[in-house]
Amino acid sequence: MSKAEQAYVLPVPAAAEYVYGGGRRTRVSAFSATLALLTLVASAALFAHQAHLLPALVSGQHALEDLASFYHSVKTHDGLCVGGVSHSGYVGLNGDSEEAPKRSFFWFFEAQRDAENAPVILTIGGGPGTSGMVNPLFGQSHCKVSSNITSYANHDAWSEHHNLLALDHPVGVGYSYGQMVNNSRDAAYDAYDFLLKFFHLYPHLAKNQFVIAGGSYGGIYVPHIATVIHEKNAALAAGRGRPGARHINLESMMVSNPMSDWLSHNRWALQQRCYLTDFYNASACADAFAKLPACLEATQMAFMDDTVERRAAALHECYAVYPAIEGRDMQNVELKCNGTIEDCYPEAVYADKFMNLASTKETLGVPQELNFTFSRVAVWQEFFSTADMAQQAYLLYEPLLKAGYRLLHYIGKLDANCAWPGVLSTLRLLPSPYQSAFNDAPDLPWPGHAATVRAVALTTDNEGRQGAGAFTFILMDHAGHFVTHDQPTLVKDIVRHWIANVGWNETLDG
Numbered sequence: 196m197s198k199a200e201q202a203y204v205l206p207v208p209a210a211a212e213y214v215y216g217g218g219r220r221t222r223v224s225a226f227s228a229t230l231a232l233l234t235l236v237a238s239a240a241l242f243a244h245q246a247h248l249l250p251a252l253v254s255g256q257h258a259l260e261d262l263a264s265f266y267h268s269v270k271t272h273d274g275l276c277v278g279g280v281s282h283s284g285y286v287g288l289n290g291d292s293e294e295a296p297k298r299s300f301f302w303f304f305e306a307q308r309d310a311e312n313a314p315v316i317l318t319i320g321g322g323p324g325t326s327g328m329v330n331p332l333f334g335q336s337h338c339k340v341s342s343n344i345t346s347y348a349n350h351d352a353w354s355e356h357h358n359l360l361a362l363d364h365p366v367g368v369g370y371s372y373g374q375m376v377n378n379s380r381d382a383a384y385d386a387y388d389f390l391l392k393f394f395h396l397y398p399h400l401a402k403n404q405f406v407i408a409g410g411s412y413g414g415i416y417v418p419h420i421a422t423v424i425h426e427k428n429a430a431l432a433a434g435r436g437r438p439g440a441r442h443i444n445l446e447s448m449m450v451s452n453p454m455s456d457w458l459s460h461n462r463w464a465l466q467q468r469c470y471l472t473d474f475y476n477a478s479a480c481a482d483a484f485a486k487l488p489a490c491l492e493a494t495q496m497a498f499m500d501d502t503v504e505r506r507a508a509a510l511h512e513c514y515a516v517y518p519a520i521e522g523r524d525m526q527n528v529e530l531k532c533n534g535t536i537e538d539c540y541p542e543a544v545y546a547d548k549f550m551n552l553a554s555t556k557e558t559l560g561v562p563q564e565l566n567f568t569f570s571r572v573a574v575w576q577e578f579f580s581t582a583d584m585a586q587q588a589y590l591l592y593e594p595l596l597k598a599g600y601r602l603l604h605y606i607g608k609l610d611a612n613c614a615w616p617g618v619l620s621t622l623r624l625l626p627s628p629y630q631s632a633f634n635d636a637p638d639l640p641w642p643g644h645a646a647t648v649r650a651v652a653l654t655t656d657n658e659g660r661q662g663a664g665a666f667t668f669i670l671m672d673h674a675g676h677f678v679t680h681d682q683p684t685l686v687k688d689i690v691r692h693w694i695a696n697v698g699w700n701e702t703l704d705g
């Protein structure tokens with residue numbers, strides 16, 4: 196038996212899990228070493244630093260607080276970014292005090308058109324540890340930064356038609372500071388607390404459609420945040436809400452190149468790295484496939500017996516599978532660059548410098564003594580200490596889909612980090628009312644053929660026009676992990692169609 200084939204004989208629960216594509220049975224494979232956006236952390240070194248393992252994930256119990264009395268400092272500005280008003284600053288979260296601060300930094304870009312009524316998109320980073328400011332500065336907002344470290348107009352901005360709320364989530368990331376949490380569920384309680392306070396400060400936006408967007412490790416953050424919102428909204432409706440709390444008008448979720456299931460993620464990564472692209476050479480693949488079974492088995496053990504020790508063991512086995520590759524970009528295998536941030540994503544370097552300018556801090560309302568970094572290792576270490584990565588966050592989507600929230604996945608095909616075969620496998624395995632329809636649905640061409648679209652549960656409006664689907668998967672050509680960076684015009688179009696819930700072939704005005 197070849198090394199590649201050995202992976203077939205792993206003790207995994209359902210044969211269906213081997214399938215990622217249109218009903219075909221293909222070779223079993225697996226994962227990606229770098230979990231997140233710009234997180235380039237040597238995991239082995241972190242294992243060495245790991246002092247102790249902790250008990251199972253805490254599910255937060257949170258004291259009620261009077262919403263009117265929370266710390267906040269917010270500034271409004273129209274000079275920092277070309278073409279629009281934005282607001283930024285801090286909101287103190289539950290447990291915040293002057294002695295022991297716990298403060299979320301946000302940057303809210305008002306929609307350039309009809310901000311009063313435009314949907315609100317919450318956009319967060321990956322990581323764990325990546326700043327949410329990567330998203331606006333990498334193309335989602337009308338604020339992009341050029342090599343001369345000044346902002347310029349971005350005609351592909353999501354913020355043209357949408358209110359874009361970028362959040363440094365969780366605390367410790369970007370310009371957020373103070374007491375950190377060490378798992379996605381506690382982070383989600385903090386995000387909910389932040390949102391209640393944000394809508395308290397901007398009450399006129401609370402009526403608007405609300406959408407959560409994330410990518411990469413956002414594949415874990417987003418379903419946790421949506422779940423907490425859903426549960427808290429239900430408690431509120433039942434008269435058990437927090438004093439001062441209001442309904443959060445969550446309508447849908449948008450996720451790009453996520454990791455939402457440690458098992459599928461690992462099972463299919465080598466498919467991308469060894470067969471669909473040439474990211475790994477033959478000897479690297481042979482080595483990796485030999486190590487894959489231990490990773491998948493340790494992961495299965497962790498899922499059957501969910502303890503920190505088991506999850507940490509799964510991380511340990513799986514990180515060992517993937518050799519580091521020099522001179523290439525894992526986030527987009529076709530990008531012609533040497534694998535460094537400087538060479539592959541110079542915009543990230545400009546944005547980092549821009550965020551650290553004294554004048555930028557002054558305008559944004561950030562204390563001068565804070566330094567900005569796109570990727571905060573300390574946050575990664577907190578999450579690593581609980582082995583938060585080794586979880587099945589995708590299972591959280593079932594109750595959300597049943598409750599009527601829509602879910603979009605828009606995926607760059609060239610990503611070797613969070614590779615599309617693992618994402619599609621996750622979606623095929625996702626238990627939901629749409630599962631069989633989704634698994635049988637065709638991938639239709641995007642107008643212009645820059646992508647394919649698999650959409651199910653399409654609604655029809657009064658005039659007989661179809662919607663964008665309740666559970667939709669878009670696979671984009673010529674895009675890797677950073678879809679908005681790689682395909683800004685296409686992604687803007689996708690986001691507009693999704694949020695307006697109009698058919699993918701419909702032409703949008705303006």
Ligand SMILES: *[C@@H]1O[C@H](CO)[C@@H](O)[C@H](O)[C@H]1NC(C)=O
Nearest residue numbers: 340341342343344345346347
């Ligand atoms: C900075 O770069 C932008 C975009 O490339 C350009 O439009 C602008 O003129 C430059 N500004 C200065 C001061 O060089």
Ligand SMILES: *[C@@H]1O[C@H](CO)[C@@H](O)[C@H](O)[C@H]1NC(C)=O
Nearest residue numbers: 247248249253376377580581
């Ligand atoms: C994770 O956070 C919980 C709650 O704050 C704490 O009890 C636990 O000790 C933390 N774990 C580690 C490893 O710091």
Ligand SMILES: *[C@@H]1O[C@H](CO)[C@@H](O)[C@H](O)[C@H]1NC(C)=O
Nearest residue numbers: 476477478479518519520521
């Ligand atoms: C294959 O890739 C590995 C890992 O990057 C590298 O160390 C090795 O030199 C490569 N082998 C060949 C034959 O190119």
Ligand SMILES: *[C@@H]1O[C@H](CO)[C@@H](O)[C@H](O)[C@H]1NC(C)=O
Nearest residue numbers: 522532533534535537538539
């Ligand atoms: C990669 O490219 C950058 C920018 O072009 C350069 O400064 C750096 O030295 C290169 N690094 C390597 C390892 O080739």
Ligand SMILES: *[C@@H]1O[C@H](CO)[C@@H](O)[C@H](O)[C@H]1NC(C)=O
Nearest residue numbers: 372551563564565566567568
């Ligand atoms: C921020 O950066 C400055 C300049 O590099 C450095 O002197 C300072 O110690 C840094 N502050 C923190 C809190 O890391």
Ligand SMILES: *[C@@H]1O[C@H](CO)[C@@H](O)[C@H](O)[C@H]1NC(C)=O
Nearest residue numbers: 639640641642647648699700
């Ligand atoms: C768009 O329309 C074309 C032509 O009718 C069709 O082939 C394609 O499947 C449609 N795409 C989607 C995503 O509906």
